[in-house]
Amino acid sequence: MSVPRPAAVIVLAAGEGTRMKSRTPKVLHELCGRALVDHMLASARDLGPEQLIVVVGHALERVTGHLSVTSPDARAVVQREQRGTGHAVRTVLEEVGTISGTVLVTYGDVPLLRTQTMAELLERHATEGNAVTVLTAEVPDPTGYGRILRDESGAVLAIVEEKDATAEQRAIKEMNSGIYAFDGDLLADAVKRVSTDNAQGEEYLTDVLGILRGDGHRVGACVAADFVEVEGVNDRVQLAAARKLLNRRLLERHMRAGVTVVDPDSTWIDVGVRIEPDAVIHPGTQLHGDTVIEPGAEVGPATTLTDTFVGEGAVVRNAVCDNAQIGPQVSVGPYAYLRPGTVLGRGSKAGTFVEMKNAKVGERSKVPHLSYVGDATLGDDVNIGASTVFVNYDGVEKNHTTVGDGAFVGCDTMLVAPVTVSPGAYTAAGSVITDQVPPGAIGVARARQRNIEKWVLRRRAGTKSAAAAERALAEQEQQEKNQ
Ligand code: UD1
Ligand code: CA
Numbered sequence: 001m002s003v004p005r006p007a008a009v010i011v012l013a014a015g016e017g018t019r020m021k022s023r024t025p026k027v028l029h030e031l032c033g034r035a036l037v038d039h040m041l042a043s044a045r046d047l048g049p050e051q052l053i054v055v056v057g058h059a060l061e062r063v064t065g066h067l068s069v070t071s072p073d074a075r076a077v078v079q080r081e082q083r084g085t086g087h088a089v090r091t092v093l094e095e096v097g098t099i100s101g102t103v104l105v106t107y108g109d110v111p112l113l114r115t116q117t118m119a120e121l122l123e124r125h126a127t128e129g130n131a132v133t134v135l136t137a138e139v140p141d142p143t144g145y146g147r148i149l150r151d152e153s154g155a156v157l158a159i160v161e162e163k164d165a166t167a168e169q170r171a172i173k174e175m176n177s178g179i180y181a182f183d184g185d186l187l188a189d190a191v192k193r194v195s196t197d198n199a200q201g202e203e204y205l206t207d208v209l210g211i212l213r214g215d216g217h218r219v220g221a222c223v224a225a226d227f228v229e230v231e232g233v234n235d236r237v238q239l240a241a242a243r244k245l246l247n248r249r250l251l252e253r254h255m256r257a258g259v260t261v262v263d264p265d266s267t268w269i270d271v272g273v274r275i276e277p278d279a280v281i282h283p284g285t286q287l288h289g290d291t292v293i294e295p296g297a298e299v300g301p302a303t304t305l306t307d308t309f310v311g312e313g314a315v316v317r318n319a320v321c322d323n324a325q326i327g328p329q330v331s332v333g334p335y336a337y338l339r340p341g342t343v344l345g346r347g348s349k350a351g352t353f354v355e356m357k358n359a360k361v362g363e364r365s366k367v368p369h370l371s372y373v374g375d376a377t378l379g380d381d382v383n384i385g386a387s388t389v390f391v392n393y394d395g396v397e398k399n400h401t402t403v404g405d406g407a408f409v410g411c412d413t414m415l416v417a418p419v420t421v422s423p424g425a426y427t428a429a430g431s432v433i434t435d436q437v438p439p440g441a442i443g444v445a446r447a448r449q450r451n452i453e454k455w456v457l458r459r460r461a462g463t464k465s466a467a468a469a470e471r472a473l474a475e476q477e478q479q480e481k482n483q
Helices: 036-045 060-070 085-096 115-128 184-193 207-214 236-256 455-459 464-482
Strands: 008-012 051-056 075-078 102-107 132-138 147-150 156-160 174-183 219-223 286-288 304-306 319-322 336-338 349-361 366-378 389-391 401-403 414-416 419-421
Touching: 008 036, 008 085, 036 051, 036 060, 036 102, 036 115, 051 060, 051 085, 060 075, 075 085, 085 184, 102 115, 102 184, 115 132, 115 174, 115 219, 132 207, 156 207, 156 219, 174 184, 184 207, 207 219, 414 419, 455 464
Parallel strands: 008 051, 008 102, 051 075, 132 219, 286 304, 304 319, 319 336, 336 349, 349 366, 366 389, 366 401, 389 414, 401 419
Antiparallel strands: 102 174, 132 174, 147 156, 147 174
C-alpha cells in the first residue's frame, strides 16, 4: 500500500491522566520497555510525517525532558491549560502556523495502535477526498466514548460526546477513537470556530466534524478492524491489559521469525530486544532493553536479562544478568547473577551461585560453583575452585585481580586484590592470597593442620560424637592387635 506522507502527526498528550493515581504522568508509564507516548511516536514516525508534534501540558518539565531524550525529532508544543482536544489542536496551529496537507491527530495513550491502521486511515482519507476522516470502532461497551452519528445512508454527520448524548445516542456502539486525518487548511479554519457550549465547557475537536460537514465538505469514517487497537490506557488495569497484548504481539513476531517461545504467557519482552532464529526462550523469562540473543542460544527458565548479549549456542538458566556480554557456547547458571561489565569468553562458564561484576573471563575458563568474581581479568583455560572470592573491596577502594592463562585456583581461595595469579600457577585450597603467585608456582597461604588427640572424649564426654569416637578407636585398637 502506498500511503501519502502526512504533513504532520499531532500527538495529544497534555492531559493529567488522573485515573492512573500516579506521580508519574500517564504518558510516561512504561510497557514493553517504552513509555506510552513513545509507543505512539514510534508508530507515527513510521508514517514518515514531515512534522512530528506532541502537545504537552501536565507535568511539563518531566514530559519534555523525557521527550528530548527519546524523541528529539518531535516538536513539543505547550498547552498551558487543558481546555479540550479542540483547544489543544488550536494551540498547535497558533504556534506552528497552518499546516497544509494531511494532518493526523492522535493521542499519547494509545500504545497498541499500529502504523498499518493509521496508514489505512490515511489511505481512505486520500481516496475519498475527505476534509476529515475519523477512525472509529464498534465496541461492546462504548461507555465514556464519543459516539458516531450517521444518517440513513451511513454518512457521518457528527460526533456526540457521552456527556452530551441523548439516551438514544448512547445506545450507539460505534465509538470515536479520537484519531483523525484532517485536511490541514480546513482544520485550521474550523478549529477556531469550535465553541465551549457543551456539558464539559471544553473546546471539542469532535465538533470540527459537524462544522466541516455544515460547510458542505466530505466527512468520512474508517472502521478499525480490531477495536482493541484504538482503546486508550486510562488506568493501571488497562495498562496491564495493553502490556499483555503488546507483549503477545511482539512474541508472535519473534516466533514467526523462527524463535521458539515455550510459554508466551510467562515470557515478557521489550520492543528493543533482538532474538535470532532457533533461539529457545524457556518459561518465566524476561528480556529487557537492548538484549540480543544469538542463534541457537537457550535462555531460561526463570531468567531476567537486561541489556545483555547472549552469544550463539550459549545456555543461560535461572539467571539475572544486567549489561553482561555472554560469549558463544557459554554456560551460565543455574542461579547466577551477572552484573555490569561481565564479559564471558567463548566456551566459558559462570555456574551455580556465582556472582560476577566487571569481570573479563577468557575462553574455556570455568567458575563452576559458589564464587564471587569482581573487578577481575581471567585468562583462557582458567579454573576457579568452588567458594573462591575475589576480595576486591578494602572498604575504601575497589581493586583489581588478574589470573593468568591456565591458572588453577584451589577451592575456597581468597584472592585479596590487588593481586596476580600468574599463568600456569596454582593456589592451594583454603588459601588467602595476598602476594603474586609466580608462573608455575603454587601459592599456599594457610595454617598447618594440628590434631589434638582424644579431645572429644575429654571435652565432649557423653555425646554421640564421643561414643562414635570410642567405637572407632576400639576398632582401630582391635585391628592393630590382629596384625
Ligand atoms: C476524547 C473524544 C471522544 C473519544 C475519546 C477517545 C473529544 C471531545 N472527545 O474524549 O470522542 O471517544 O477521546 O479516547 O475529543 N488532551 C490534551 N489537551 C486537552 C485535552 C485532552 O492534550 O486539553 C489529550 C489528553 O491528554 C488525551 C487526549 O487528548 O491524551 C484525549 O483527551 P481526553 O480528555 O481523554 O478525551 P476524552 O474525554 O476521553
Ligand atoms: Ca481518554
